[in-house]
Amino acid sequence: MEDSNWTVGRVARRCGVKVSTLHFYEKKGLIRSWRNAGNQRRYKADVLRRISVIKAAQKMGISLEEIRRALATLPDNRTPTAGDWAALSANWxxxxxxxxxxxxxxxxxxxxxxxxxxxxxxxxxxxxxxxxxxxxxxxxxxxxxxxxx
Ligand code: FES
Known part of the structure; x- marks a missing residue:
């Protein structure tokens, strides 16, 4: 399976969250999907780390809005590097x-x-x-x- 072709079910299973949680995160602007030719949601592999960060941050009591702002600092046009993630965590x-x-x-x-x-x-x-x-x-x-x- 391609790096950018994760189905919603696969992401949900891998991250241990419900599909509805992924839809909620997407609605809140925390994660992003793209649509394939059949108009089905697909995710890039870096969504796994984003979801891990969201879950960890929630456990630390950080609000979804704060998490959204932090994730918005990551680049859209490429997979975030270790440096990008380090900068995000430094801000917290x-x-x-x-x-x-x-x-x-x-x-x-x-x-x-x-x-x-x-x-x-x-x-x-x-x-x-x-x-x-x-x-x-x-x-x-x-x-x-x-x-x-
Ligand atoms: S020390 Fe007893 S209730 Fe606070």
Whole structure:
């Protein structure tokens, strides 16, 4: 089978996603297909890496819109090189570092509180005396400090 002649079913099987997921990704502008003479969708082989990146990025909490913008930096007219992929991942580096820092802070905050429930005025890092945090906004103010947008 040619490099640029992957059927939607083959891509779906190889990537472990549903055909409907591929259609969704395509509708969102994350991947692109071309049509053969029989008007059937075909994909170039680099779609496999794009889908892997999409899945990994989603697991890291990166929005589909951010993923779309990142993938849009890859060249359309040729298969992306290792350098193209490296540039894409470098752009996510700061964002990932911020997410990791937030999750570490959240882990540290919650480690003592999961299963505790004491809300000790002296010791609990999430204690909110007289709901004074309501002035800062709705939701879990302490836990969302430093959360990625
Ligand atoms: S709930 Fe007990 S330390 Fe936070």
């Amino acid at each position: 580096r700061d964002d990932l570092d911020a997410r990791i820092a937030y999750l570490e802070r959240l882990r540290d905050l919650l480690t003592g509180c999961i299963g505790c429930g004491c809300l000790s005025m002296k010791n609990c890092p999430i204690y909110n005396e007289n709901d004074k945090l309501a002035r800062e906004g709705d939701g879990p103010v302490i836990l969302e400090r430093g959360a990625p947008r």
